[in-house]
Amino acid sequence: MNDSRYCDNPDVLISYLYEDGPGEERLAFEAHLRQCARCAAEVASLRAVREDLAAWAPPETVLDFRIVRDPAPVKSRWGWTSAMPAWAQLAAASLVIGVAAGISGLEVRYGNDGLIVRTGWNQPVATRPADATPVAQAEGADAPWRADLAALQEQLRGEIRQSVPAAGAMPVSMAAAGGGRAMSDAEFLARVKQLVEASEARTEREMALRMAEVVRDMDAQRRADLRRVADGIGVLEGRTGAVTVQQREMMNYLMRVSQK
């Protein structure tokens, strides 16, 4: 019997073979199979093919690939900051972002009360526009911002040295101002204001210098951690060039997420 609804109809045949579709359709096709030798033979032979396919198994292999965004490097990178007051941790974090983004001047903010640590210098350390140093560039061992950081540290040291005499003279001046009555109240206040400002400028510079050092240390630690992670993957899987490229991509990804 040749029923055009069923004979040479892959859709119906395959659905039946894989037990797909509504039950009444299957029953109807089964009724057809009882009457159509050709369709019955087709079903039987394709069933047999399916049975044969079960004999094909992939060879055993070792699969030990894992994603390693190891929490340990994060801890070691930030572990020391737990000894710092919260505001300093926040300031350090802001500084990391600032430096990594290629911002040449420093303005470290913390908290919602608007307390700001400024470096106070006027000349930008870097001459390159900020947008020329995307975060991604910070991934390279010779990232340009690292030179900026070194220059910044040097500038800060210089400024601190220059401010030392003024700061050193401060107690004497204060004593003079407090001891001698020749100075007017207005003069005294102006002098105190000046001294406080000098003191603040020095403190700010020292803090900025410490921050820059902290950034440098953190960066070194971060790169060491990531190199260790990279080496770990290399031992596990490093074989072909393609794999190496993948690992590099993965490292780049890890570095980006670790900077978030």
Added chain:
Amino acid sequence: MTVTDEELVARCIAGDTESFNQLILRWERPIYALAYRQLGREEDARDVVQDAFLRAFRALPGFKGEAKFSSWLYRITLNLCRDVMRRAKRAPFVQAPEGVDVGDLVSTETTAAESIEDVVTRKDLGRHVARAMSRLPEEQRAAILLKEYHGLTFQEIAELQGCPLSTVKTRLYQGLTVLRRELQRNGTSTARSESRTP
């Protein structure tokens, strides 16, 4: 209760990388099997497994869950297999050389009920299946692999392959027909019912 793939995906997006490693543990064998059967080479298949999970990990934040995680992973895997085939500019399937040790091609695992003879027969058949599969066009082979070895629904395969449901069924039908012809020609197949059925 077992954590679902989707829950693990959500945890990973929230920053828990270890959840993704659980997904790897759960899916690396099926992904390897798919890649191996599509490519026919163990080393290539292993590379694809790694690459597939790396890509999935990176793309995870953009995974909206419109498909099952596994289907999404299968699609990534098949795309990578296609890349491998194109890069190598070689036949889409590396064929087993004649006289190859069957142990190289098929798993050495045996079930308790199997005799040594059975194992040899099964391995021999497995080798012939592998060779027959190599005759199939890529899309047909992928459809058969996803259905036979991974149990995807026709609808899932259609979404994964980006084609209508009827095309999936046609691919399966044509693929099985070619396999039947190849296995019969080879003489090892049990698929000889055309001659034995009334």
